[in-house]
Amino acid sequence: xxxxxxxxxxxxxxxxxxxxxxxxxxxxxxxxxxxxxxxxxxxxxxxxxxxxxxxxxxxxxxxxxxxxxxxxxxxxxxxxxxxxxxxxxxxxxxxxxxxxxxxxxxxxxxxxxxxxxxxxxxxxxxxxxxxxxxxxxxxxxxxxxxxxxxxxx
Amino acid sequence: xxxxxxxxxxxxxxxxxxxxxxxxxxxxxxxxxxxxxxxxxxxxxxxxxxxxxxxxxxxxxxxxxxxxxxxxxxxxxxxxxxxxxxxxxxxxxxxxxxxxxxxxxxxxxxxxxxxxxxxxxxxxxxxxxxxxxxxxxxxxxxxxxxxxxxxxxxxxxxxxxxxxxxxxxxxxxxxxxxxxxxxxxxxxxxxxxxxxxxxxxxxxxxxxxxxxxxxxxxxxxxxxxxxxxxxxxxxxxxxxxxxxxxxxxxxxxxxxxxxxxxxxxxxxxxxxxxxxxxxxxxxxxxxxxxxxxxxxxxxxxxxxxxxxxxxxxxxxxxxxxxxxxxxxxxxxxxxxxxxxxxxxxxxxxxxxxxxxxxxxxxxxxxxxxxxxxxxxxxxxxxxxxxxxxxxxxxxxxxxxxxxxxxxxxxxxxxxxxxxxxxxxxxxxxxxxxxxxxxxxxxxxxxxxxxxxxxxxxxxxxxxxxxxxxxxxxxxxxxxxxxxxxxxxxxxxxxxxxxxxxxxxxxxxxxxxxxxxxxxxxxxxxxxxxxxxxxxxxxxxxxxxxxxxxxxxxxxxxxxxxxxxxxxxxxxxxxxxxxxxxxxxxxxxxxxxxxxxxxxxxxxxxxxxxxxxxxxxxxxxxxxxxxxxxxxxxxxxxxxxxxxxxxxxxxxxxxxxxxxx
Numbered sequence: 001x002x003x004x005x006x007x008x009x010x011x012x013x014x015x016x017x018x019x020x021x022x023x024x025x026x027x028x029x030x031x032x033x034x035x036x037x038x039x040x041x042x043x044x045x046x047x048x049x050x051x052x053x054x055x056x057x058x059x060x061x062x063x064x065x066x067x068x069x070x071x072x073x074x075x076x077x078x079x080x081x082x083x084x085x086x087x088x089x090x091x092x093x094x095x096x097x098x099x100x101x102x103x104x105x106x107x108x109x110x111x112x113x114x115x116x117x118x119x120x121x122x123x124x125x126x127x128x129x130x131x132x133x134x135x136x137x138x139x140x141x142x143x144x145x146x147x148x149x150x151x152x153x
Numbered sequence: 154x155x156x157x158x159x160x161x162x163x164x165x166x167x168x169x170x171x172x173x174x175x176x177x178x179x180x181x182x183x184x185x186x187x188x189x190x191x192x193x194x195x196x197x198x199x200x201x202x203x204x205x206x207x208x209x210x211x212x213x214x215x216x217x218x219x220x221x222x223x224x225x226x227x228x229x230x231x232x233x234x235x236x237x238x239x240x241x242x243x244x245x246x247x248x249x250x251x252x253x254x255x256x257x258x259x260x261x262x263x264x265x266x267x268x269x270x271x272x273x274x275x276x277x278x279x280x281x282x283x284x285x286x287x288x289x290x291x292x293x294x295x296x297x298x299x300x301x302x303x304x305x306x307x308x309x310x311x312x313x314x315x316x317x318x319x320x321x322x323x324x325x326x327x328x329x330x331x332x333x334x335x336x337x338x339x340x341x342x343x344x345x346x347x348x349x350x351x352x353x354x355x356x357x358x359x360x361x362x363x364x365x366x367x368x369x370x371x372x373x374x375x376x377x378x379x380x381x382x383x384x385x386x387x388x389x390x391x392x393x394x395x396x397x398x399x400x401x402x403x404x405x406x407x408x409x410x411x412x413x414x415x416x417x418x419x420x421x422x423x424x425x426x427x428x429x430x431x432x433x434x435x436x437x438x439x440x441x442x443x444x445x446x447x448x449x450x451x452x453x454x455x456x457x458x459x460x461x462x463x464x465x466x467x468x469x470x471x472x473x474x475x476x477x478x479x480x481x482x483x484x485x486x487x488x489x490x491x492x493x494x495x496x497x498x499x500x501x502x503x504x505x506x507x508x509x510x511x512x513x514x515x516x517x518x519x520x521x522x523x524x525x526x527x528x529x530x531x532x533x534x535x536x537x538x539x540x541x542x543x544x545x546x547x548x549x550x551x552x553x554x555x556x557x558x559x560x561x562x563x564x565x566x567x568x569x570x571x572x573x574x575x576x577x578x579x580x581x582x583x584x585x586x587x588x589x590x591x592x593x594x595x596x597x598x599x600x601x602x603x604x605x606x607x608x609x610x611x612x613x614x615x616x617x618x619x620x621x622x623x624x625x626x627x628x629x630x631x632x633x634x635x636x637x638x639x640x641x642x643x644x645x646x647x648x649x650x651x652x653x654x655x656x657x658x659x660x661x662x663x664x665x666x667x668x669x670x671x672x673x674x675x676x677x678x679x680x681x682x683x684x685x686x687x688x689x690x691x692x693x694x695x696x697x698x699x700x701x702x703x704x705x706x707x708x709x710x711x712x713x714x715x716x717x718x719x720x721x722x723x724x725x726x727x728x729x730x731x732x733x734x735x736x737x738x739x740x741x742x743x744x745x746x747x748x749x750x751x752x753x754x755x756x757x758x759x760x761x762x763x764x765x766x767x768x769x770x771x772x773x774x775x776x777x778x779x780x781x782x783x784x785x786x787x788x789x790x791x792x793x794x795x796x797x798x799x800x801x802x803x804x805x806x807x808x809x810x811x812x813x
Binding site: 027028034035 | 520
């Protein structure tokens with residue numbers, strides 16, 4: 001086997017693996033990315049019903065209702081639009097009314113957001129960046145978020 | 154006073170780093186021994202001053218000096234003493250101080266123990282090391298000064314984030330940083346080699362122990378972080394493919410590839426350019442990891458409060474170092490003498506195979522982690538890339554790699570005999586097939602992939618045992634021969650076999666815990682029972698008690714198996730008045746062999762019941778046990794005679810033990 005052959009085998013197999021990886025990445029990126037939506041986005045029907053999305057905003061004050069069997073209903077707001085979220089299970093420690101929240105799930109045909117995951121965070125002052133931007137876009141960042149930040153201390 | 158002393162020490166360390174950044178380079182160019190030697194002293198003194206700064210901050214924490222803003226924000230007088238120590242790095246400023254402390258520590262180690270290095274190489278390595286150090290001292294002094302004083306001294310501190318008030322904080326960040334920062338040595342060696350334009354097999358021999366040490370620490374650090382998140386976050390997961398987790402996985406993958414390519418370089422004087430590139434990439438990925446975690450550009454479940462201005466500073470550091478080193482690589486790498494090519498079937502090729510797949514897997518993780526950022530900049534769409542993406546890309550790339558693991562060590566250098574190796578692996582293959590068949594018989598059609606996963610794990614483990622069995626000539630059946638060969642077998646070979654075996658252990662834990670685990674979420678009233686996988690848990694009632702700086706409400710559960718009491722579990726909720734009533738969930742774990750029952754509390758309901766989340770996690774401990782065994786394999790390899798004895802002249806202690 002000549003040097004040329006060896007080099008060809010090396011380069012060929014490297015390219016093969018890379019091509020395989022690129023194919024994998026492209027095919028799975030198409031199926032497994034999740035878009036981030038604000039309540040306004042959802043009200044404007046940006047997300048198709050049944051498609052997996054992340055919803056971010058603030059848990060509206062006074063909207064949290066606990067039902068039987070660990071059922072939970074609350075409204076997520078960006079100051080402009082509200083959306084009703086239903087969730088069954090245990091919410092993270094830092095889940096509270098008036099706090100930022102990111103929930104993952106899909107929009108039901110009736111317009112309710114069925115969440116299967118409510119994301120946890122580690123710090124009471126931390127606000128997911130997307131939520132901050134959502135609030136800023138709606139011009140409610142100063143009014144809603146800042147007082148919460150102070151009261152958390 | 155102490156805080157100012159610490160601040161001043163940090164400024165002095167910066168001054169020393171600035172001296173060290175040019176004098177050895179000039180010395181190396183001019184052949185001025187005195188200038189080169191200067192780096193040894195400055196590296197040691199730098200470490201001394203950073204240690205002093207770190208000690209000063211620790212002192213402020215232990216004495217609860219709330220006039221220091223950092224202490225005020227992250228400590229409390231009633232916090233247990235151990236957390237007063239660990240909260241030093243339980244916040245941004247302090248953790249960056251720990252980062253530079255470890256960086257200076259490694260610099261000092263090179264200065265102390267690198268006595269057998271060529272003088273110019275050592276001088277350049279120390280110079281590069283101090284460039285990194287200087288950048289991070291500036292970062293700390295300008296954007297994250299941990300010694301900032303408050304004008305009015307508060308009476309009480311705000312307490313450490315309750316999630317961090319855990320033993321995990323004592324182990325996870327230091328180990329992770331030892332790993333991240335440890336790779337800076339490989340980086341400095343690579344850049345120094347590029348500056349000199351000369352590289353040989355001895356270079357790999359010097360770099361390997363440092364890489365191995367960093368890799369071991371990173372392995373343990375990641376495993377500890379995973380276990381910590383598993384029991385602290387209360388949802389029983391041990392890996393979420395979260396950006397922050399990926400940030401630590403990428404340097405690990407690249408570092409693992411570097412370990413293997415350095416072997417080829419050392420033994421066969423080949424793959425030089427690639428090894429240099431890997432060394433640069435590994436540390437670059439560590440820097441990117443620091444950036445991702447510290448800047449908060451990506452939303453992560455593990456993110457704490459952060460400040461975008463700091464992110465920008467780190468981004469600049471990142472671009473200078475990654476861009477600079479890659480540009481240097483592009484410019485100087487063609488000067489390096491290429492090694493020979495080798496036969497497609499050989500140990501070298503097996504290691505290239507390993508590198509190819511590890512690097513590709515690392516690249517897919519990189520794409521998945523940073524794609525949301527790129528897409529948002531390009532289109533404004535906000536997306537997240539979740540676990541399915543990583544499972545679909547990372548999985549298929551790791552399977553061929555794992556299949557190849559047993560083949561590698563059995564193949565001969567230069568020209569291997571694949572058919573012969575396959576024959577020698579027949580026994581391992583048989584073990585895997587039996588395992589696969591047994592699992593398939595019991596499991597039925599529940600999960601198709603799981604039996605194959607277990608089979609693969611068994612193959613990797615049996616393959617590692619085959620390697621050992623052949624090396625100690627188990628077939629001779631003579632205890633004398635086996636004992637002699639086992640004693641004579643190099644420790645690095647033991648290390649390889651053990652680390653590869655551990656890979657199988659971890660895989661088995663992953664497959665088992667994710668396939669056969671069960672989960673129940675129920676609301677319980679006192680004296681009600683919940684059952685999972687043959688265990689019955691009776692909820693006896695709630696207990697309240699006071700902790701040092703929190704109030705705890707625990708649920709008392711008695712666990713029975715077939716009527717016999719096997720344990721008590723007390724998951725609890727802790728409320729921290731000092732943090733405005735922030736609460737944490739403390740999960741209860743009951744370990745049975747290497748399996749665990751996991752119980753965590755939810756909210757109280759109006760009807761007096763309490764929500765609980767219950768998991769049975771079969772063989773879950775194997776995941777982290779495997780990582781520990783892997784690190785042990787690394788330690789064995791590190792203690793190998795070959796690495797302790799340098800090439801040009803014997804140096805008894807080129808490999809320093811970690812200080813802790």
